[in-house]
Amino acid sequence: MQYKVDYLPASEALQVVQSGQRVFIHGSAATPTHLVRALAGEAPRLKDVEIVSISVLGDFPIAESRYEGNFNINSFFVSEPIRPAVNEGRADYIPVFLSEIPDLFRTGIMPLDVALVQVSEPDAHGFVSLGTSVDIARAAVNTAEHVIAQVNPLMPRTHGDGLIHVSELDALVYAPEPLHETVFGDRVTATERKVGEYI
Numbered sequence: 001m002q003y004k005v006d007y008l009p010a011s012e013a014l015q016v017v018q019s020g021q022r023v024f025i026h027g028s029a030a031t032p033t034h035l036v037r038a039l040a041g042e043a044p045r046l047k048d049v050e051i052v053s054i055s056v057l058g059d060f061p062i063a064e065s066r067y068e069g070n071f072n073i074n075s076f077f078v079s080e081p082i083r084p085a086v087n088e089g090r091a092d093y094i095p096v097f098l099s100e101i102p103d104l105f106r107t108g109i110m111p112l113d114v115a116l117v118q119v120s121e122p123d124a125h126g127f128v129s130l131g132t133s134v135d136i137a138r139a140a141v142n143t144a145e146h147v148i149a150q151v152n153p154l155m156p157r158t159h160g161d162g163l164i165h166v167s168e169l170d171a172l173v174y175a176p177e178p179l180h181e182t183v184f185g186d187r188v189t190a191t192e193r194k195v196g197e198y199i
Contacts, residue, residue, distance in 0.1 A: 002121075002122070002124065003122040003123065003124055003125065003126040003166065005122055005126070005151075005166050005172055006172070007151070007172050007173060007174040008171050008172065008173055009173070010034060010035055010037075010038030010150075010173045010175070011038055011041065011042070012171075013035075013148045013170075013171035013172075013173050014035070014038055014039055014042050014148065016114055016146045016148070016170065016171075017039065017042060017046065017049060017113075017114050018046070018049075018113075019045075019046050019047040019048055019049065020047070020048050020049070021049055021050070021113035021114060022049075022050040022052060022110065022111065022112055022113050022114075023039075023049055023050065023051055023052070023112070023113065023114045023115070023116060024052050024053065024105075024112045024114070024115040024116065024137075024140040024144060025051060025052070025053040025056060025116050026053075026115075026116060026117040026118050026130075026133060026137050026140075027053050027054040027055050027056050027057075027077075027079075027133060027135070027136075027137075028054065028055050028056075028057060028132065028133045028135075028180070029057065029131075029132040029133060029179045029180045029181065030117070030118045030130065030131055030132050030133035030137070030155070030179070031053075031056045031057045031058050031060070031118070031180055032116050032117060032118040032149075032150035032175075033058045033059050033060075033177060033180070034150050034173065034175035034177060035116045035118075035148060035150045035173060035175075036056075036059070036060055036061065036062060036116070037059065037061060038173075039062060039071075039116070040061040040062050040067065043062075043067055043070040043071070046070050046071070047069060047070060048069070048070075048072060049070065049071050049072070050071075050072050050074055051071050051072065051073045051074065051075075052074050052075070052076070052110065052112070053073075053075055053076065053077075054075070054076050054077045054079075054098070054101070054135065054136060055077040055079035056075075056079050056081050056082065057079065057080070057081065057180035057181075057182065058081065058180045059081075060081035060082060063081055063082045063084070063085045063090075063091060064085075065085075065088070065090060068090050072091070072092070073085055073086075073090075073091035073092065074091070074092045074093075074094060075091060075092070075093055075094070076093075076094050076096055076098075076101055076136075077093075078093050098135065098136065101136045101139070102136050102138075102139030105136075105139045105140060105142075105143040105144075106139060106142075106143055111143070112140055112143055112144035112145065113144065113145050113146065114144055114145065114146045114147075114148065115137075115140040115141055115144035115146070115147045115148070116148050116150070117130060117137055117140070117141060117147065117148070117149050117150070118130075118131070118149070118150045118152055118155055119131065119149045119150070119151055119152070119155060119164065120151070120152070120153070120155040120156065120157040121151055121152075121153050121155075122151070122166050123157070125165075126165050126166045126167065127163045127164065127165055127166075128149065128151065128163070128164055128165075128166060128169075129155070129156070129157040129158050129159070129162050129163055129164075130158070130162035130163075130164065131155040131156050131157065131158055131162065132155070132156065132158070132179065134158070134160070134161055134162035137162075138161050138162065141164055141168065146170045146171075147168065147169050147170050147171075148169070148170060148171045148172075148173065149164075149169045149171070149172050149173070150173050150175050151172050151173065151174050151175070152175060152176055152177060152179075153176050154176055154177070154178060154179055155179065
């Protein structure tokens, strides 16, 4: 039996995002690409929205130069999609230990207005999972004023601290898409392969 939830289009769910706010974006394989693309579509009405995240993967249009002034990226990790923006001085990097980031949210040093996360489908009791990337996302969900979740049936359900009841979410957007992957096998040199054979 499936738990009954009401899904919204991303454009409607993102109306809570306003100019001058701080928005957390779930990272790594859980980067909610559908929501990020939709947020880029909201750029004409937005100014100086601070984006905070750890490593993001996949299509991340809000880091493009055409959105300078709409979105200001302030990242805890410099990943491939935002590296050009950091190198060009259009985005900032905050050097901090991963374990210390949740306290930035909890203590109000970096209060979050909105958190955009990607989750699994709800179970029969209405619980979704943060799946592949619980890390700082749990603290973001707990402290953000508004939480918008991209519900993806391809997100694996993991247990532990990553479970969230849908009643804790302000909006759910159904958007199936493959999870992001990082493949290093094609970057291995012949020398590295030879060393690997000996180990």
